[in-house]
Amino acid sequence: xxxxxKVMVDEGTRREVWNxxxxxxxxxxxxxxxxxxxxxxxxxxxxxxxxYFPFIYDxxxxxxxxxxxxxxxxxxxxxxxxxxxxxxxxxxVLYDIHGRSSTLPWEVIxxxxxxxxxxxxxxxxxxxxxxxxxxxxxxxxxxHKAEVIQQMTPQEFSRLWQGFSQGSYDEFWSVNxxxxxxxxxxxxxxxxxxxxxxxxxSKVYQRLIxxxxxxxxxxxxxxxxxxxxxxxxxxLVQGVELPVETPLQWLSTYxxxxxxxxxxxxxCNT
Amino acid sequence: xxxxxxxxxxxxxxxxxxxxxxxxxxxxLKQVDGIVYIAKTQIVQQNSDNTCIxxxxxxxxxxxxxxxxLYFTAxxxxxxxxxxxKIWSVLVSIDGITDKWSMISQTDHPIYSFxxxxxxxxxxxxxxxxHSKTSNYLLTYITSVSPLVGLxxxxxxxxx
Numbered sequence: 001x002x003x004x005x006k007v008m009v010d011e012g013t014r015r016e017v018w019n020x021x022x023x024x025x026x027x028x029x030x031x032x033x034x035x036x037x038x039x040x041x042x043x044x045x046x047x048x049x050x051x052y053f054p055f056i057y058d059x060x061x062x063x064x065x066x067x068x069x070x071x072x073x074x075x076x077x078x079x080x081x082x083x084x085x086x087x088x089x090x091x092x093v094l095y096d097i098h099g100r101s102s103t104l105p106w107e108v109i110x111x112x113x114x115x116x117x118x119x120x121x122x123x124x125x126x127x128x129x130x131x132x133x134x135x136x137x138x139x140x141x142x143x144h145k146a147e148v149i150q151q152m153t154p155q156e157f158s159r160l161w162q163g164f165s166q167g168s169y170d171e172f173w174s175v176n177x178x179x180x181x182x183x184x185x186x187x188x189x190x191x192x193x194x195x196x197x198x199x200x201x202s203k204v205y206q207r208l209i210x211x212x213x214x215x216x217x218x219x220x221x222x223x224x225x226x227x228x229x230x231x232x233x234x235x236l237v238q239g240v241e242l243p244v245e246t247p248l249q250w251l252s253t254y255x256x257x258x259x260x261x262x263x264x265x266x267x268c269n270t
Numbered sequence: 271x272x273x274x275x276x277x278x279x280x281x282x283x284x285x286x287x288x289x290x291x292x293x294x295x296x297x298x299l300k301q302v303d304g305i306v307y308i309a310k311t312q313i314v315q316q317n318s319d320n321t322c323i324x325x326x327x328x329x330x331x332x333x334x335x336x337x338x339x340l341y342f343t344a345x346x347x348x349x350x351x352x353x354x355x356k357i358w359s360v361l362v363s364i365d366g367i368t369d370k371w372s373m374i375s376q377t378d379h380p381i382y383s384f385x386x387x388x389x390x391x392x393x394x395x396x397x398x399x400x401h402s403k404t405s406n407y408l409l410t411y412i413t414s415v416s417p418l419v420g421l422x423x424x425x426x427x428x429x430x
Contacts, residue, residue: 086378088378117351119384119385121377122354137392141334194334203378205305205333
């Protein structure tokens with residue numbers, strides 16, 4: 001009946017979010033290659049919106065590391081034009097912030113030298129997993145006062161990370177479904193909604209918003225001056241412009257990122 | 271876990287900077303985009319080569335965990351960022367803890383988004399275990415966290 005159809009639609013939405021992709025064209029920084037060398041070929045990849053660039057750092061290093069003479073101490077970093085891309089932001093968020101107005105595939109520059117330590121967090125092989133774990137703990141603190149994540153065993157977390165980093169929807173959600181229920185395994189509205197807002201190119205100071213009754217409209221009210229809501233500014237989640245009536249509880253359950261946060265880009269449609 | 275509301279945090283900030291003013295200790299009350307926090311700059315001179323490191327300390331209310339959190343950055347007088355190994359050797363002293371990164375990590379500044387170091391809010395509970403409800407929460411927090419990050423806090427704060 002009607003209830004079963006809604007469940008299928010919601011589950012379908014979750015899969016669509018997981019499967020959403022951005023076509024990216026990587027080119028190596030010409031200045032690092034040197035003028036005497038033939039410019040290396042660009043590398044094309046179709047990257048999941050919900051993934052992170054560090055997942056493919058190894059691939060890029062294999063292709064370009066030798067050509068630029070990368071040393072052990074040097075760390076890869078990416079930019080869009082002259083803007084360094086924060087490796088701890090999901091690929092889809094970075095595209096929605098920086099690349100939306102450019103043509104596809106999205107052109108991203110690969111660098112190995114002059115790591116911009118004043119703009120990018122330091123990176124080493126475990127940094128992404130540490131960051132992800134920290135976000136998940138924070139998300140569950142907001143939703144359930146951390147009661148659910150405290151019950152999670154290291155093996156479960158390992159499956160969660162494996163599932164996500166290897167792109168396995170079923171393996172990831174077999175564990176993460178627990179994060180959508182309370183500590184007794186029942187459906188219960190989240191105490192607060194875990195969300196990140198990005199406006200004018202960067203993340204803005206977070207605020208608390210309750211799960212009960214909150215909508216996209218409420219978030220826009222918090223972050224955009226009254227007279228601009230509905231007229232110019234819109235909220236983008238997973239690249240989709242959302243109506244103001246969209247409930248945050250539903251978004252948090254079906255359109256969140258694997259870190260359990262809803263990542264919302266506030267964009268100006270002039 | 272002891273938390274402090276944002277409204278109480280603002281009151282604590284005003285009280286704390288009041289004491290700082292009377293001691294001429296340099297903490298400033300800041301308000302950016304409606305967010306209230308406190309900030310101080312401290313110069314550390316390195317004996318090894320007479321270079322100066324300028325450290326900016328910000329104590330900002332963490333929205334999710336509802337506790338104050340210390341964020342800091344360090345740069346040379348050239349404006350160049352101090353590398354991480356110097357951060358550990360010059361500024362940070364955590365005795366008896368083998369994994370320094372479990373207490374102090376890097377993150378984006380919650381207001382300005384640039385990279386900085388911070389004392390993870392999960393540790394605020396441990397640091398605050400001796401806090402008495404009658405005293406200023408922020409003051410207890412700062413006096414507890416300051417030895418970890420090379421921040422000098424006069425005993426006069428507590429005696430005031």
